[in-house]
Amino acid sequence: MIRYIIKRLLWMIPIILGVTVIVFLLMTFCPGDPAQIILGSTATQADLEAMRVELGLNQSRLVRLATYMNDVFLHFDLGSSWITKVDIASTIADRMPRTLILAVVTLLIAYGLGIPLGIVAATHQNKWQDHISMILALIGVAIPNFWLALLLIIVFSVNLGWLPAMGVGTGIAGLKYYILPGLSNCAGALANCARQTRSSMLDVIRADYITTARSKGVPERSVIYKHGLKNALIPIITQMGTTFGRLLGGAMIIETIFSLPGMGEFIIDAVNNRDYPVVQGGTIVLAIAFSIAMLIIDLLYAAVDPRIKAQYSAAGKKRKKVKANG
Amino acid sequence: MRSKKIWAAILTAVMSVSVLAGCGGSGESSSQTSEPAAVEETEMIGADVEATTELTDNTINVGYGTAIDSLTPFRSATARNAPYLDILYERLAVRDSNNEYQPYAAKSWETTDNGYTYDLEIWDNISDSQGNAITAADIVWFIQEAKNRGLITNFSKVESVEQTGDYTLQIKFSDNRVGVFETLMEDTFVVSQAAFEASADEFATSCVSTSPYVCTEFVPSASLTFERRDDYWQDIANMPECVRPIQKTVNYQIITEASQMGIALETGTIDVAIDIAASTGAQFVDQTDAYTVNLQDGAQGWQVFFSGAENSILAENEALRQAICYAIDADGLVQGLCSGYGTPMWDVCAPRLIGFLDKWKDEDYYTYDVEKAQQLIEESGYNGETLTLLSSSSATASTLGQLIQNYLDAVGIKVELNAVDMALYTATRLDGTQYDMVLGTVGGTYLSDVWSLRFDPAAYEAGDATSRNDQELADLLYSTWTNEGYTDENIDEVHTYIKDSAYGYGLVNPQVFTIWRNDLGMVKAVTGGINNYVMPSACQFTRE
Numbered sequence: 001m002i003r004y005i006i007k008r009l010l011w012m013i014p015i016i017l018g019v020t021v022i023v024f025l026l027m028t029f030c031p032g033d034p035a036q037i038i039l040g041s042t043a044t045q046a047d048l049e050a051m052r053v054e055l056g057l058n059q060s061r062l063v064r065l066a067t068y069m070n071d072v073f074l075h076f077d078l079g080s081s082w083i084t085k086v087d088i089a090s091t092i093a094d095r096m097p098r099t100l101i102l103a104v105v106t107l108l109i110a111y112g113l114g115i116p117l118g119i120v121a122a123t124h125q126n127k128w129q130d131h132i133s134m135i136l137a138l139i140g141v142a143i144p145n146f147w148l149a150l151l152l153i154i155v156f157s158v159n160l161g162w163l164p165a166m167g168v169g170t171g172i173a174g175l176k177y178y179i180l181p182g183l184s185n186c187a188g189a190l191a192n193c194a195r196q197t198r199s200s201m202l203d204v205i206r207a208d209y210i211t212t213a214r215s216k217g218v219p220e221r222s223v224i225y226k227h228g229l230k231n232a233l234i235p236i237i238t239q240m241g242t243t244f245g246r247l248l249g250g251a252m253i254i255e256t257i258f259s260l261p262g263m264g265e266f267i268i269d270a271v272n273n274r275d276y277p278v279v280q281g282g283t284i285v286l287a288i289a290f291s292i293a294m295l296i297i298d299l300l301y302a303a304v305d306p307r308i309k310a311q312y313s314a315a316g317k318k319r320k321k322v323k324a325n326g
Numbered sequence: 327m328r329s330k331k332i333w334a335a336i337l338t339a340v341m342s343v344s345v346l347a348g349c350g351g352s353g354e355s356s357s358q359t360s361e362p363a364a365v366e367e368t369e370m371i372g373a374d375v376e377a378t379t380e381l382t383d384n385t386i387n388v389g390y391g392t393a394i395d396s397l398t399p400f401r402s403a404t405a406r407n408a409p410y411l412d413i414l415y416e417r418l419a420v421r422d423s424n425n426e427y428q429p430y431a432a433k434s435w436e437t438t439d440n441g442y443t444y445d446l447e448i449w450d451n452i453s454d455s456q457g458n459a460i461t462a463a464d465i466v467w468f469i470q471e472a473k474n475r476g477l478i479t480n481f482s483k484v485e486s487v488e489q490t491g492d493y494t495l496q497i498k499f500s501d502n503r504v505g506v507f508e509t510l511m512e513d514t515f516v517v518s519q520a521a522f523e524a525s526a527d528e529f530a531t532s533c534v535s536t537s538p539y540v541c542t543e544f545v546p547s548a549s550l551t552f553e554r555r556d557d558y559w560q561d562i563a564n565m566p567e568c569v570r571p572i573q574k575t576v577n578y579q580i581i582t583e584a585s586q587m588g589i590a591l592e593t594g595t596i597d598v599a600i601d602i603a604a605s606t607g608a609q610f611v612d613q614t615d616a617y618t619v620n621l622q623d624g625a626q627g628w629q630v631f632f633s634g635a636e637n638s639i640l641a642e643n644e645a646l647r648q649a650i651c652y653a654i655d656a657d658g659l660v661q662g663l664c665s666g667y668g669t670p671m672w673d674v675c676a677p678r679l680i681g682f683l684d685k686w687k688d689e690d691y692y693t694y695d696v697e698k699a700q701q702l703i704e705e706s707g708y709n710g711e712t713l714t715l716l717s718s719s720s721a722t723a724s725t726l727g728q729l730i731q732n733y734l735d736a737v738g739i740k741v742e743l744n745a746v747d748m749a750l751y752t753a754t755r756l757d758g759t760q761y762d763m764v765l766g767t768v769g770g771t772y773l774s775d776v777w778s779l780r781f782d783p784a785a786y787e788a789g790d791a792t793s794r795n796d797q798e799l800a801d802l803l804y805s806t807w808t809n810e811g812y813t814d815e816n817i818d819e820v821h822t823y824i825k826d827s828a829y830g831y832g833l834v835n836p837q838v839f840t841i842w843r844n845d846l847g848m849v850k851a852v853t854g855g856i857n858n859y860v861m862p863s864a865c866q867f868t869r870e
Contacts, residue, residue, distance in 0.1 A: 030749070031750050031753060032750045032753045033749075034749075037748070037749055037753075039476055039477060040477075040752075043476055043479070044482060047476030047482065050476060080527065080530075081395075084396030084530055084546075085396060085527055085528045085530045086396055086527055086530040086546070087526070087527055087530075090531075091546065094545075150585060153586070157589065158592060165586065165589050165590065165593065166579070166581060166586055166590065166595070167549070167595075168545060168549075256583055257583045257586060258586075259547075259548055259581050259582065259583070260548075261548045266547075269393070272748050273748070274749045
């Protein structure tokens with residue numbers, strides 16, 4: 001198992017390198033002159049040239065890429081923003097936790113509600129509980145998150161005054177600032193989770209081993225949650241991984257509405273300003289976070305399904321055996 | 327089948343109700359569409375109340391809609407207008423509400439050769455919050471550094487800057503262009519060279535300044551907190567009123583989403599909202615019991631400029647350019663773009679610019695006239711070619727572009743709207759071969775600055791800002807560059823030439839909404855700075 005984890009971690013190296021090269025090249029092919037953006041339309045030609053030299057834009061793409069890779073991967077230096085001069089690593093260190101907390105809160109709400117909703121729908125297939133659950137899921141998919149955000153703000157902040165409508169806080173008390181953004185952001189994920197859970201559970205509860213468990217007199221609750229849900233979890237966990245990845249980079253609208261300075265807003269602003277180092281640094285960190293999230297998802301597979309765990313272990317043993325036999 | 331229909335009906339009803347609930351808002355907002363165009367500027371509260379020197383222990387919470395990513399004093403021209411900047415750093419001089427320069431860190435200045443050379447004296451007791459004493463050497467360093475970085479054009483006009491004493495310096499300019507020295511004083515922040523060089527990130531996240539306030543907390547793109555210094559170097563009575571530190575604490579909340587700004591005001595999260603969008607600000611206009619709405623004319627306005635590049639059919643076709651101006655209903659733009667809270671324009675420059683002549687407001691400035699537009703189109707020989715309108719993809723620019731597209735379509739002129747992101751817009755807007763018309767929002771201090779940025783054929787590689795080369799206009803323009811040439815007569819000639827040739831057309835000048843809660847007990851709202859914003863730190867109010 002440990003061997004598998006190490007192997008996956010090592011695989012992250014070419015992935016991150018690949019992401020870096022692709023993002024670097026994409027940004028350099030984007031139309032728009034960073035020097036002109038920094039200096040504005042009133043800059044003289046000489047100022048523009050001097051700025052391009054200062055930013056290294058007068059060098060070839062290959063040289064710039066090599067310099068950047070050297071700085072990032074050999075010296076662990078993401079550089080500083082061309083526009084604001086702030087250190088990118090420390091800015092990401094400030095912003096990334098907010099995005100991560102928002103993503104985790106969103107996932108907790110979405111899967112905390114979505115899985116029970118899906119189970120109810122599956123175990124009451126074609127009954128009113130199923131219909132209600134699926135209508136809620138449909139509404140969840142259809143509602144735009146910016147609209148839901150404003151509705152929640154009006155109810156919980158303006159009218160009831162229970163939760164803050166915007167801003168960031170620190171410590172445990174600061175978590176309340178993530179509740180409304182999380183609720184607004186989770187509608188789509190909750191709906192997808194409910195539908196996925198229903199579909200997986202319907203497959204599982206028709207399986208022979210579920211019938212066997214019932215015939216052995218296992219209580220229905222145990223049949224559903226212990227035998228059924230555990231086996232239905234694999235596709236749900238897969239979906240959770242991709243949802244988490246999407247939440248890491250795609251919460252720009254929610255971050256804007258709730259004045260929550262996270263990674264989405266940071267990278268989008270940088271793209272608009274052609275602030276290459278910020279876009280590249282931000283993307284590298286997101287790629288690392290996403291790769292780690294995917295590794296955790298794979299490990300969760302092993303935790304819920306002994307067959308997958310056995311496969312990981314067997315692969316390691318097989319290699320050892322082959323090596324021993326020469 | 328039947329149950330599916332029932333469910334579908336229920337779903338439709340639920341969605342309709344929820345959409346209506348979400349869109350309803352307050353009743354006040356819906357009435358704004360019938361507001362007359364060109365709502366007048368509102369008089370500032372307490373304009374006749376005397377300036378105070380009495381400091382309070384008050385805290386004021388301010389909402390502002392533009393993200394603050396860095397505190398660095400070296401910033402580009404586009405990032406120099408934010409209201410918090412005037413308490414983050416001191417400038418050599420600051421503009422008051424009458425558009426007049428008041429000495430701030432500078433004590434006095436004079437020119438002995440009609441604007442080529444200025445001798446400037448700063449106060450001899452300036453110190454920053456770390457105790458660093460500021461001398462003329464720090465000012466010289468800042469001006470040289472700003473010149474080297476090329477972030478603001480005015481610094482490039484400095485030929486030399488020398489320290490002539492501990493607290494005196496001399497600045498020489500390459501020409502004696504009107505207003506260059508004044509705007510340079512406005513853009514020169516007083517910073518200790520030693521403190522700046524000791525900073526790891528050029529003050530981007532934490533700065534040391536000579537201002538009466540210290541920035542105690544800065545969360546980029548979220549908030550900025552200022553506390554008044556106890557060891558401030560200047561006597562309050564010597565300070566311009568708009569920068570006096572009357573409040574003890576000033577909290578800026580960055581709220582980029584317009585409706586959230588309104589909600590923050592309603593819930594009391596903020597006391598004052600500066601530069602709130604008209605669509606949201608309009609909701610508060612009738613709620614006079616709880617809020618005071620102040621409207622001021624914007625400092626920039628929106629303009630359309632016509633390409634002067636040879637490949638554009640507009641370059642040599644004056645009649646078609648004029649037809650386009652007549653075909654656009656400026657009052658309609660005021661309604662469509664800013665919910666009625668704006669004014670038409672009378673020049674490509676906004677009235678706040680120094681030199682603007684009030685008599686232009688009584689002239690005919692392409693008053694909406696479809697018949698005249700069609701007559702001019704016939705004269706122009708326009709054959710249905712599609713014109714390209716370049717704009718940035720910001721919400722305001724895109725809306726304005728669509729409105730213009732519709733007005734021109736109504737008189738038979740086909741327009742393709744090319745709304746691009748800000749980076750691409752910046753890269754192409756000075757190249758007239760890339761468009762036939764370009765939307766802009768241009769501001770500055772003096773009329774001659776802005777006109778020169780747009781119409782000086784020597785300013786850019788291919789000509790003026792739309793690749794045109796009109797030497798006659800250039801000569802008129804150059805006559806306004808000097809202090810003695812900046813006369814009403816010369817200014818009027820340039821205005822008339824640009825208007826008659828229709829090289830550019832001022833479209834609409836949205837008003838700036840500043841709203842505060844009445845429970846603040848505002849006694850005097852003080853304005854100033856580049857955009858003449860309300861200065862929350864300098865206002866007088868009764869709430870403790």
